[in-house]
Amino acid sequence: MTFDDAALTIAASGRHMDAKGWVPATAGNISIRLGPEDIAITRSGRHKGQMVPADVMLVDGDGASREAGARPSYETLLHCGIYRRFVEAGAVLHGHSIANTVLSRRAGASIRLAGYELLKAFPGGPTHDTVVDLPVLDNDQDIPRLQRAVDALWDDAPDAPPGYVIRGHGVYVWGADMHAAMTRLEALEFMLLCHLEEGRHSR
Amino acid sequence: MTFDDAALTIAASGRHMDAKGWVPATAGNISIRLGPEDIAITRSGRHKGQMVPADVMLVDGDGASREAGARPSYETLLHCGIYRRFVEAGAVLHGHSIANTVLSRRAGASIRLAGYELLKAFPGGPTHDTVVDLPVLDNDQDIPRLQRAVDALWDDAPDAPPGYVIRGHGVYVWGADMHAAMTRLEALEFMLLCHLEEGRHSR
Amino acid sequence: MTFDDAALTIAASGRHMDAKGWVPATAGNISIRLGPEDIAITRSGRHKGQMVPADVMLVDGDGASREAGARPSYETLLHCGIYRRFVEAGAVLHGHSIANTVLSRRAGASIRLAGYELLKAFPGGPTHDTVVDLPVLDNDQDIPRLQRAVDALWDDAPDAPPGYVIRGHGVYVWGADMHAAMTRLEALEFMLLCHLEEGRHSR
Amino acid sequence: MTFDDAALTIAASGRHMDAKGWVPATAGNISIRLGPEDIAITRSGRHKGQMVPADVMLVDGDGASREAGARPSYETLLHCGIYRRFVEAGAVLHGHSIANTVLSRRAGASIRLAGYELLKAFPGGPTHDTVVDLPVLDNDQDIPRLQRAVDALWDDAPDAPPGYVIRGHGVYVWGADMHAAMTRLEALEFMLLCHLEEGRHSR
Numbered sequence: 015m016t017f018d019d020a021a022l023t024i025a026a027s028g029r030h031m032d033a034k035g036w037v038p039a040t041a042g043n044i045s046i047r048l049g050p051e052d053i054a055i056t057r058s059g060r061h062k063g064q065m066v067p068a069d070v071m072l073v074d075g076d077g078a079s080r081e082a083g084a085r086p087s088y089e090t091l092l093h094c095g096i097y098r099r100f101v102e103a104g105a106v107l108h109g110h111s112i113a114n115t116v117l118s119r120r121a122g123a124s125i126r127l128a129g130y131e132l133l134k135a136f137p138g139g140p141t142h143d144t145v146v147d148l149p150v151l152d153n154d155q156d157i158p159r160l161q162r163a164v165d166a167l168w169d170d171a172p173d174a175p176p177g178y179v180i181r182g183h184g185v186y187v188w189g190a191d192m193h194a195a196m197t198r199l200e201a202l203e204f205m206l207l208c209h210l211e212e213g214r215h216s217r
Numbered sequence: 218m219t220f221d222d223a224a225l226t227i228a229a230s231g232r233h234m235d236a237k238g239w240v241p242a243t244a245g246n247i248s249i250r251l252g253p254e255d256i257a258i259t260r261s262g263r264h265k266g267q268m269v270p271a272d273v274m275l276v277d278g279d280g281a282s283r284e285a286g287a288r289p290s291y292e293t294l295l296h297c298g299i300y301r302r303f304v305e306a307g308a309v310l311h312g313h314s315i316a317n318t319v320l321s322r323r324a325g326a327s328i329r330l331a332g333y334e335l336l337k338a339f340p341g342g343p344t345h346d347t348v349v350d351l352p353v354l355d356n357d358q359d360i361p362r363l364q365r366a367v368d369a370l371w372d373d374a375p376d377a378p379p380g381y382v383i384r385g386h387g388v389y390v391w392g393a394d395m396h397a398a399m400t401r402l403e404a405l406e407f408m409l410l411c412h413l414e415e416g417r418h419s420r
Numbered sequence: 421m422t423f424d425d426a427a428l429t430i431a432a433s434g435r436h437m438d439a440k441g442w443v444p445a446t447a448g449n450i451s452i453r454l455g456p457e458d459i460a461i462t463r464s465g466r467h468k469g470q471m472v473p474a475d476v477m478l479v480d481g482d483g484a485s486r487e488a489g490a491r492p493s494y495e496t497l498l499h500c501g502i503y504r505r506f507v508e509a510g511a512v513l514h515g516h517s518i519a520n521t522v523l524s525r526r527a528g529a530s531i532r533l534a535g536y537e538l539l540k541a542f543p544g545g546p547t548h549d550t551v552v553d554l555p556v557l558d559n560d561q562d563i564p565r566l567q568r569a570v571d572a573l574w575d576d577a578p579d580a581p582p583g584y585v586i587r588g589h590g591v592y593v594w595g596a597d598m599h600a601a602m603t604r605l606e607a608l609e610f611m612l613l614c615h616l617e618e619g620r621h622s623r
Numbered sequence: 624m625t626f627d628d629a630a631l632t633i634a635a636s637g638r639h640m641d642a643k644g645w646v647p648a649t650a651g652n653i654s655i656r657l658g659p660e661d662i663a664i665t666r667s668g669r670h671k672g673q674m675v676p677a678d679v680m681l682v683d684g685d686g687a688s689r690e691a692g693a694r695p696s697y698e699t700l701l702h703c704g705i706y707r708r709f710v711e712a713g714a715v716l717h718g719h720s721i722a723n724t725v726l727s728r729r730a731g732a733s734i735r736l737a738g739y740e741l742l743k744a745f746p747g748g749p750t751h752d753t754v755v756d757l758p759v760l761d762n763d764q765d766i767p768r769l770q771r772a773v774d775a776l777w778d779d780a781p782d783a784p785p786g787y788v789i790r791g792h793g794v795y796v797w798g799a800d801m802h803a804a805m806t807r808l809e810a811l812e813f814m815l816l817c818h819l820e821e822g823r824h825s826r
Contacts, residue, residue, distance in 0.1 A: 039744050039810040061806070110741065110813065116820045119738065129322065131356060131386035132313065135242050142356050142385060153740060153751050182751060183740035197264070201242035204313065210820070211319045211413070332525065334559060334589035335516065338445050345559050345588060400467070404445040407516065414522045414616070535728065537762060537792035538719065541648050548762050548791060603670070607648035610719065617725045617819070 020046040020054035021067035023192050027107065028062035028069070030196070036109035036203065037062035041184065043087035045106045046192060047097050051075050055093060058085045088157070095161040096188050099168055100176070103188040105195040110184035113206035118179040121150045125179065127205050135201035136175050148202070149178040177202060223249040223257035224270035226395050230310065231265035231272070233399070239312035239406065240265040244387065246290035248309045249395060250300050254278050258296060261288045291360065298364040299391050302371055303379070306391040308398040313387035316409035321382040324353045328382065330408050338404035339378050351405075352381040380405060426452040426460035427473035429598050433513065434468035434475070436602070442515035442609065443468040447590065449493035451512045452598060453503050457481050461499060464491045494563065501567040502594050505574055506582070509594040511601040516590035519612035524585040527556045531585065533611050541607035542581050554608070555584040583608060629655040629663035630676035632801050636716065637671035637678070639805070645718035645812065646671040650793065652696035654715045655801060656706050660684050664702060667694045697766065704770040705797050708777055709785070712797040714804040719793035722815035727788040730759045734788065736814050744810035745784050757811070758787040786811060 015023075024044045031037045031044075042062050045055035051074045056062075060069045072080040075097065077090040087093075093106045117125055124147040127133060131142045138144050149167055154160040160180070168174055176198065177187040187202060189195035218226075227247045234240045234247075245265050248258035254277045259265075263272045275283040278300065280293040290296075296309045320328055327350040330336060334345045341347050352370055357363040363383070371377055379401065380390040390405060392398035421429075430450045437443045437450075448468050451461035457480045462468075466475045478486040481503065483496040493499075499512045523531055530553040533539060537548045544550050555573055560566040566586070574580055582604065583593040593608060595601035624632075633653045640646045640653075651671050654664035660683045665671075669678045681689040684706065686699040696702075702715045726734055733756040736742060740751045747753050758776055763769040769789070777783055785807065786796040796811060798804035 038813040039741060039806045041741060041810075061802075112813070112816050112820060115739070115813075115817050119817075119821070129356075129385045130318070131383070132242055132244060142358065153738075155751065180740070182738045193264075197242045201244075204241040204315070204318075207315050208318050208322075211315060212322070332559075332588045333521070334586070335445060335447060345561065396467075400445045404447075407444040407518070407521075410518050411521050411525075414518060415525070535762075535791045536724070537789075538648060538650060548764065599670075603648045607650075610647040610721070610724075613721050614724050614728075617721060618728070 021070035025065040028065035032063035041110045045093045105192040106188045113210045114185045118181045132201040153183045224273035228268040231268035235266035244313045248296045308395040309391045316413045317388045321384045335404040356386045427476035431471040434471035438469035447516045451499045511598040512594045520591045524587045538607040559589045630679035634674040637674035641672035650719045654702045714801040715797045722819045723794040727790045741810040762792045
């Protein structure tokens with residue numbers, strides 16, 4: 015995939031997430047991995063509802079800007095952390111929804127989803143009769159330290175699902191490509207909204 | 218109706234259901250019966266929000282693809298089961314809404330709807346002063362076995378309404394044509410949302 | 421206003437109400453009074469989301485069709501009842517919302533709205549510091565009998581607000597013209613949604 | 624910024640707020656400060672969903688119309704009060720949402736928001752680990768008297784956040800320009816919706 019096509023795809027995904035209400039204010043960020051040292055990612059501080067390809071820029075595998083003077087999304091290192099750990103990850107989405115914000119604020123270390131047909135959007139066998147424990151991490155403005163917490167979590171739980179929530183801050187989800195990542199995000203947000211509606215609390 | 222017109226109608230219906238939030242991820246499927254051995258139905262794994270006629274294919278009355286190498290929706294056999302049982306059925310809709318998911322997870326064998334003006338969208342006399350017991354079946358990834366459970370239900374309750382819910386999975390609704398099926402689905406989802414808002418539980 | 425302009429206005433209003441979610445299935449109806457014996461009103465059984473001027477027809481002051489073979493909305497007589505009683509009424513809107521359906525099902529003879537800035541959209545002085553008791557009537561498929569109940573209500577309460585709710589069925593609101601009626605409907609539905617969110621019950 | 628550009632920006636902002644459901648009926652008003660004696664502001668009584676630049680007019684720093692015969696929004700003096708107090712304010716937004724209406728009706732003198740990542744949209748250090756106490760004032764149809772209450776509040780709390788709520792009436796938010804004000808409004812409404820969902824009450 016070329017950078018130009020990735021920028022088009024990211025901009026369309028931003029507008030889609032805005033239509034869903036998942037990127038209020040300038041929240042949210044989106045990336046596609048083009049190669050080991052090439053990640054296309056949203057610029058800092060842009061509203062996703064009017065996204066155009068010019069709102070996308072290039073960073074390297076450590077999140078350093080490859081465009082002079084340009085600033086990528088504040089949480090670029092979290093995207094890099096996902097790509098570093100999961101070779102199969104090709105696209106990463108981060109959004110703030112009412113459901114993921116409220117549920118993560120009341121959750122303990124994870125949110126358990128069980129019995130939903132849409133769990134099929136997650137790895138672990140093509141069945142609804144499974145359980146996904148979505149990890150919940152405490153929020154931290156020190157992003158390198160937050161990424162170390164995420165890495166520690168993955169070290170302890172190598173079968174963690176392809177997503178996690180930062181408390182009061184939003185969800186990260188990934189997939190082999192943007193279609194897979196967005197399908198997973200839509201499935202997850204739907205299940206979280208059901209979970210919220212059911213009045214389920216922390217575990 | 219020609220296959221081409223059916224494909225256009227199905228694609229428009231998919232985009233409509235997506236706008237309502239009833240087909241998250243790649244969920245949902247839609248069909249129109251063209252003849253005893255000709256059913257136009259959504260292909261497997263497509264997002265309904267960007268549906269085009271090319272996302273529709275042809276299967277026979279037993280759900281076998283009539284297009285080499287093409288794969289219809291996973292739950293095609295449930296559509297065939299409806300068409301086999303009800304000669305008057307011309308279109309079938311399957312969607313996942315927050316309301317039908319949450320209510321079916323907490324329900325027993327049915328969800329009782331009573332006193333709504335929109336019950337007039339269901340058979341049984343042109344009045345709101347009626348009761349519809351919407352059957353709820355346990356989810357099952359073995360679709361032929363699930364269809365046998367649906368058939369057993371219909372054998373026991375020949376006056377069952379033109380719809381049922383699979384627990385945690387979504388609703389099936391049908392009508393003489395797509396307009397009738399969609400009208401019924403909109404009425405049903407509206408009543409389920411009221412039901413959810415009223416905090417009503419299983420019966 | 422000509423019939424053609426009224427038909428355009430009614431069609432646009434139908435699509436607006438559909439975008440708000442107030443006319444599920446084929447629910448809802450809309451009219452404009454052109455003269456003492458000329459009321460433009462929605463035809464029966466059309467979906468409001470794709471309304472065009474051809475979905476509008478002409479009836480006389482008693483609700484009889486002025487177009488051979490055409491059938492107006494089932495509840496045309498309720499529109500006529502409003503126009504007969506209130507000479508200042510120029511447009512009538514009827515919609516089904518989750519809020520008006522759920523609240524009317526749990527209400528007694530009225531729903532009391534108080535302390536909302538948007539009460540200024542109702543007569544009674546330009547202030548929020550007022551009370552509107554929105555009448556709630558039992559549903560009835562016998563429309564002439566239902567209209568007699570509405571008339572009896574107005575006879576008893578000559579200062580009733582320009583709106584009422586039919587239990588489990590929807591709201592009727594009117595104004596001097598379509599803009600006034602729609603402004604009132606939007607204000608009312610907003611307050612009812614607040615009311616529902618506050619968990620307020622019957623009075 | 625020219626008046627024409629301000630009018631375009633205000634009209635687009637009105638349509639945006641309408642799409643979010645924050646300006647029901649003819650509620651809401653929007654302004655941009657062009658200079659010490661030049662404020663572009665919405666005219667009285669227009670619906671924001673179809674706003675065009677012609678729905679915007681010019682007032683002076685005291686809210687007096689600078690266009691013969693034209694009437695600005697009823698609450699223009701509240702906009703002027705904000706501009707008079709905060710030299711850095713360049714744009715003001717006023718909207719009615721379900722969340723700000725319901726929460727302000729049950730709140731005491733303020734609504735406390737804490738632990739949200741989106742608090743970064745408010746002054747006080749780039750962190751979620753902060754607290755914003757959003758002031759809540761009683762509603763009053765006497766706008767000069769209401770502005771005196773707002774001024775008294777600011778006199779007592781010079782570090783009040785760039786926003787306040789009028790009970791049962793709506794929120795006022797401002798920023799250096801429209802983009803900043805709208806970003807803040809979107810962040811605030813998102814947090815209020817979370818707050819409402821959490822069932823938090825007055826403080």
